[in-house]
Amino acid sequence: xxxxxxxxxxxxxxxxxxxxxxxxxxxxxxxxxxxxxxxxxxxxxxxxxxxxxxxxxxxxxxxxxxxxxxxxxxxxx
Numbered sequence: 180x181x182x183x184x185x186x187x188x189x190x191x192x193x194x195x196x197x198x199x200x201x202x203x204x205x206x207x208x209x210x211x212x213x214x215x216x217x218x219x220x221x222x223x224x225x226x227x228x229x230x231x232x233x234x235x236x237x238x239x240x241x242x243x244x245x246x247x248x249x250x251x252x253x254x255x256x
Contacts, residue, residue, distance in 0.1 A: 185214045185215070185216045186209065186213065187215075188201060188218070190202070190218060190221070191218055191219065193221060194221050194223070195221055195223040195224070195227055197221075198217065199228065202215065202228070202231065203231070203235070206237060209255045211256060212255065213254070213255050214252055214253070215252070216251070217251040217252075217253065218250050218251075219249050219251065220248050224249055225249065228242070228249075228251045228253075229242075237256055238254040239252075239253060240252040240254050
């Protein structure tokens, strides 16, 4: 996966439900197939982000943990 086509969204320091709400708003302005990298440090995001993808139909391409920061790569459908 190349990083040049990934739009980044920093949700560090935000608590539930703000990371999901900001993710939803940012995805609205993207084209189908675009990738969005969301960085979170809210422990609830481990449940919230996959659930949001399942409910909205967007693809959760990747999730990875780097210390307390979680990185989520979503593909808009």
